[in-house]
Amino acid sequence: MTRLPFPLAEDPDDATREAAHKLFAGAVDFLKGVVAMDGLPPDDRPEVCFAGRSNVGKSSLINALTGRKALARASNTPGRTQEINYFTLGDSHYLVDLPGYGYANAPLPVVERWQALLKRYLSDRVSLRRAFVLVDMRHGIKPVDEEIMTLLDQSAVTFQVVLTKADKVKDKDKARVLDQVRDKLSKHPAAFPELVVTSSEKGDGLATLRAIIAGLG
Numbered sequence: 001m002t003r004l005p006f007p008l009a010e011d012p013d014d015a016t017r018e019a020a021h022k023l024f025a026g027a028v029d030f031l032k033g034v035v036a037m038d039g040l041p042p043d044d045r046p047e048v049c050f051a052g053r054s055n056v057g058k059s060s061l062i063n064a065l066t067g068r069k070a071l072a073r074a075s076n077t078p079g080r081t082q083e084i085n086y087f088t089l090g091d092s093h094y095l096v097d098l099p100g101y102g103y104a105n106a107p108l109p110v111v112e113r114w115q116a117l118l119k120r121y122l123s124d125r126v127s128l129r130r131a132f133v134l135v136d137m138r139h140g141i142k143p144v145d146e147e148i149m150t151l152l153d154q155s156a157v158t159f160q161v162v163l164t165k166a167d168k169v170k171d172k173d174k175a176r177v178l179d180q181v182r183d184k185l186s187k188h189p190a191a192f193p194e195l196v197v198t199s200s201e202k203g204d205g206l207a208t209l210r211a212i213i214a215g216l217g
Contacts, residue, residue, distance in 0.1 A: 008194065009194040011207065012211035020213070027090055028089055028095070030071065032086050035083050035117070037120050045093055046093055046094075051098045053142065055136075057165055058164075060164075063200070065210060082110065084118075098121075128157060129216040130192065131159040134164050137163040137177055138177075141184040149190070159188075162196045163181070178195070
């Protein structure tokens with residue numbers, strides 16, 4: 001079997017970049033936090049979700065994408081986000097912030113409840129167009145990341161890896177991390193065959209990720 005090369009996603013053209021910028025520069029609001037499936041909003045628009053282990057920079061990335069400093073709460077406490085948080089992106093999309101995984105400091109019953117909710121959400125949400133799995137570029141894909149990727153494989157949900165904190169990695173080390181990520185992803189059939197490299201602090205890759213989201217109708 002030929003391995004997918006998992007190239008870096010191309011920068012959008014000017015028209016696509018501008019359209020995506022306008023979408024994200026418009027109204028983006030917190031809608032609700034969901035703790036059970038019956039609390040999900042109507043599946044009346046496409047949605048994308050963001051998954052990542054604790055402290056991968058998920059809140060920072062959502063804030064940077066939307067240009068809002070405090071839209072998604074950032075915390076240094078692993079597992080603080082215990083809900084599926086919904087944000088409206090204009091009238092056209094939902095952005096969904098999933099609970100961070102890697103719950104070393106959370107009680108076991110809490111972990112089990114989160115995991116059960118996550119599995120049901122990924123398996124049953126028909127309006128979910130893509131999951132973005134965030135991976136810290138300083139560390140590459142860890143076993144806990146592969147657990148969520150396997151769950152996405154089993155749920156038949158296409159996922160795309162977004163590497164975060166690229167500004168914290170020296171250029172000479174980036175190729176090694178990308179090789180490790182590509183090797184790991186080759187084993188996951190639900191992996192979308194393009195990578196996005198981002199820095200919330202520097203703004204790298206944000207226009208590309210906005211354009212990808214805007215194009216998922």
